[in-house]
Amino acid sequence: MRVFEKNPLEKGLAERLREHGVSRRGFLKFCAATASMMALPPAMIPAIAAALERARRPSVIWLSFQECTGCTESLTRSHAPTVEDLILDLISLDYHHTLQAAAGEAAEAAREQAMRDNHGNYLLIVDGSLPGPDANPGYSTIAGVSNYAMLMEAVEGAAAVIAVGTCAAFGGLPAAAPNPTGAVSVMDLVKDRPVVNVSGCPPVPMVITGVLAHFLTFGRLPELDEYHRPLAFFGQSIHDRCYRRPFYDKGLFAETFDDAGARAGWCLYRLGCKGPSTYNACATMRWNSGTSWPIEAGHPCLGCAEPRFWDAGGFYVPLSVPTGPAQDYLLAAGALGAVVGGVVATSARGRVKAEAAVRQPVTVEELEQKL
Amino acid sequence: MSGLSSIPVRVAADGDACHGNALAILHEVRHALERLISTGEATRIDLHALPFGAGDEAWLTALLGTGEVLATIEALGPTSVQETAIPGVWLVDYRNAEGQRLALHLEVTCIPAILRTQCRELDTAVATLDTRLSTATPGGSHPLS
Numbered sequence: 001m002r003v004f005e006k007n008p009l010e011k012g013l014a015e016r017l018r019e020h021g022v023s024r025r026g027f028l029k030f031c032a033a034t035a036s037m038m039a040l041p042p043a044m045i046p047a048i049a050a051a052l053e054r055a056r057r058p059s060v061i062w063l064s065f066q067e068c069t070g071c072t073e074s075l076t077r078s079h080a081p082t083v084e085d086l087i088l089d090l091i092s093l094d095y096h097h098t099l100q101a102a103a104g105e106a107a108e109a110a111r112e113q114a115m116r117d118n119h120g121n122y123l124l125i126v127d128g129s130l131p132g133p134d135a136n137p138g139y140s141t142i143a144g145v146s147n148y149a150m151l152m153e154a155v156e157g158a159a160a161v162i163a164v165g166t167c168a169a170f171g172g173l174p175a176a177a178p179n180p181t182g183a184v185s186v187m188d189l190v191k192d193r194p195v196v197n198v199s200g201c202p203p204v205p206m207v208i209t210g211v212l213a214h215f216l217t218f219g220r221l222p223e224l225d226e227y228h229r230p231l232a233f234f235g236q237s238i239h240d241r242c243y244r245r246p247f248y249d250k251g252l253f254a255e256t257f258d259d260a261g262a263r264a265g266w267c268l269y270r271l272g273c274k275g276p277s278t279y280n281a282c283a284t285m286r287w288n289s290g291t292s293w294p295i296e297a298g299h300p301c302l303g304c305a306e307p308r309f310w311d312a313g314g315f316y317v318p319l320s321v322p323t324g325p326a327q328d329y330l331l332a333a334g335a336l337g338a339v340v341g342g343v344v345a346t347s348a349r350g351r352v353k354a355e356a357a358v359r360q361p362v363t364v365e366e367l368e369q370k371l
Numbered sequence: 372m373s374g375l376s377s378i379p380v381r382v383a384a385d386g387d388a389c390h391g392n393a394l395a396i397l398h399e400v401r402h403a404l405e406r407l408i409s410t411g412e413a414t415r416i417d418l419h420a421l422p423f424g425a426g427d428e429a430w431l432t433a434l435l436g437t438g439e440v441l442a443t444i445e446a447l448g449p450t451s452v453q454e455t456a457i458p459g460v461w462l463v464d465y466r467n468a469e470g471q472r473l474a475l476h477l478e479v480t481c482i483p484a485i486l487r488t489q490c491r492e493l494d495t496a497v498a499t500l501d502t503r504l505s506t507a508t509p510g511g512s513h514p515l516s
Binding site for chain 1: 390391392414415416417419420421422423424425427444446447448450465467471472473474476484485489491492
C-alpha cells in the first residue's frame with residue numbers, strides 16, 4: 001500500500017490543537033472519538049494518538065457530478081469530529097463547489113491552483129456518477145467542462161481517489177436502467193490510481209469521515225474489499241450486525257408493517273430486508289448522531305450500499321424469491337414471442353431449479369443448536 | 372439546528388425492549404476483570420460501536436449499577452467518568468460541545484487514563500506555577516483563575 005508524502009516542516013495535528021488551547025486530555029478524547037469513527041478497537045487509541053501527533057493537512061479537492069448533494073448533506077451531518085474540525089483542522093478543503101464561498105471563475109481558479117500546488121499528493125473526492133467517454137458530455141458539465149474531462153484532469157495529480165456515495169462508487173440512480181446519460185462509476189474510468197468506494201445512498205456520515213481520518217492517521221488508505229470498499233466499515237453484513245438478528249435465528253418475522261411482530265420488533269426479512277446481502281456500518285454507527293437507523297425505525301434495509309441496488313428487484317420482495325435475472329428473462333419472453341419466450345422461460349426456471357438444488361435448507365432448530 | 376432535542380418527537384415507552392445483546396458484553400467484562408486482577412492488563416470496550424437495540428444499553432448500565440466515583444472532564448465538551456457498582460468497571464461517556472455522544476467506553480481498569488494527569492502536560496506545570504508565583508500578591512486576590 002502506498003504511503004503518501006508529508007511535508008516535514010508542517011506542524012502536526014497535536015501541535016495545531018495545542019496552539020488552539022486544546023489540552024492533552026482533549027486530544028486523547030479526540031483520539032477516542034476517532035477510533036470509534038474508524039471502527040477500530042479502543043486499544044488502538046495510543047497508536048492513533050501517536051500517529052495523529054504527526055498528521056499533516058492534506059489538500060482535498062471534491063468534485064460533484066451527477067448527484068443529488070445527499071452525500072455532502074450526509075458529511076455535514078457528521079458529528080465526530082464535527083465537520084468544522086474535519087475541514088478546518090484536519091484537511092485543507094481547497095475545492096467543493098457546494099460548500100465553498102467562491103463561485104464561477106474564482107472557484108475554478110482555486111481548484112486549478114490547488115491541483116498545481118499539491119500535484120501528486122492531494123486527495124480527490126468524487127460524488128456522483130458521470131457520463132462515460134462514449135456518452136453525450138452535455139448531460140453534465142461544470143463551467144463548460146464535461147465531467148469526464150474534469151475527472152481525468154484531476155485524477156492526473158491525485159494521490160488517491162475516494163468515490164463517495166453509490167452513484168460515484170457504482171453508478172447509482174443515474175446508471176439505473178435505462179441509464180439515459182450513459183452514466184458510469186469512477187472505478188470504471190480510473191485505473192491507475194487507488195480508488196476507495198464509500199458506497200451508500202447516502203453513505204453513513206461517520207464512514208466518510210472515518211476513511212478520511214484513516215488516511216490522516218496512518219498516511220495510507222484502509223484495507224478494501226472486492227468492491228474497493230473499506231473493510232473496517234463494509235466487512236460485515238447488515239444482517240450479521242443487526243440487533244434484530246436473534247429474532248431471525250428464532251424464526252420470528254414481521255409479516256406486515258403493522259402486525260404484532262412488527263410492533264414487537266421482530267426480524268424484517270419477509271418484508272424485503274436486504275440486510276443479509278448488504279455490507280455497511282448502519283447497524284453500529286447509526287444515523288442522526290447515532291440516534292437510530294432504518295431497521296430500528298421499522299423499515300427493511302434497501303441495500304443501498306450494494307452495486308445495482310436500484311435494479312435488483314422490488315424493495316419489499318424477500319430475498320429468497322428470485323428477483324433479478326429470472327424475472328428479466330420472463331419479461332423478455334413476453335416481448336419476443338411464445339417460441340423464444342418458452343425457451344427463455346424454461347432457461348429461467350432451470351436456473352431457479354438449479355439454485356434450489358444446491359441450497360442448504362436450515363431449520364430454526366438447527367440454527368439454534370449452532371448458537 | 373443544534374441537535375435532535377429541538378425536534379418535538381416523543382419516544383414511546385419501551386420498558387421491556389432489551390434484545391439480549393448486552394449479555395455477551397457482560398461476559399466479556401467478566402473476562403476483562405479476571406485479566407485485570409491476574410495481570411493488571413486494562414480493557415476498553417466501545418459500546419457505541421456495538422449492535423445494540425433500543426433498551427440493550429439501558430439494561431447493561433442498569434445491571435452494572437452506579438459506584439462511588441463520578442468525575443466530569445471539560446475538554447472539547449464534557450466527558451463523564453463513572454465507576455459502576457462493580458469495582459474496576461468504569462463507564463466513560465465522551466460528548467462534544469453540543470452534548471452529542473462521540474463514544475461510550477466501558478473501561479475495566481483501576482483508573483481510566485483520561486482521569487490521570489497527562490505526563491505531556493507536566494512539562495509545563497512548573498513554568499505555569501512560576502508564572503503565577505511571580506505575579507502573586509500575598510493576601511491579595513488570585514492573579515489568575
